[in-house]
Amino acid sequence: MINRQTFWQLARFGVIGVLAALTHYAIAILLTNHGIAAGWANLVAFVTAFWVSYFGHRYFSFDAGDLSHQQTLPRFILVAVIGFIFNETLLLLMLRFTTISIDIGLPFIIILTAAMTFILSRQFAFDTTDSDKRAPR
Template structure:
């Protein structure tokens, strides 16, 4: 549930910025990249402190792992977006929410199993 709350906040951030930037004549690829980077920080801090309660674990452990997860998520997100725009007539405004949801599912699994998996690393 907590992951979902942060995920929705990050997704709304991502979507809103991406749509705003494309309406401001940025290319879809650049708008999506900029929106993703901004939503990354919403996601990282939200998941670190709220979703996975990993606030007592060093950023040196969680941040590099989450960056890797986010980069993999972005590659998936950007690839799906560009494929959708190239091969279909689906607009970015209509298709991006589905792509964000699919990316969020994969990010959740990787975050839980890898980025914020703190078994044995917490301070006692």
């Protein structure tokens, strides 16, 4: 069972995740509809959504605004890359070694990736438990 604080932190994490996903989707569709190649459109959309995710999690999900960007940004980039590799690896393994279709399996992979990303973000990228990490005011 999770405590009330963790529950609401997880809920805020979910809200930011949905906003980042919608940002990614909207920009990718907008750019491809204006003639930008899908690969480039997806890259621009991912980078834009990354910033929505970073600032949303930094200030809303984890209340880590008083930690320095020099500490949190590199860590969050690492978390995002790990999350992408984890997601992509699970997807490729599922498609290669099972008969599970992508429309059935992908939601589970996304949930597993989100759970892992939440834990890494909370315990590593935006860890606010050590007062020595906080930037001076």
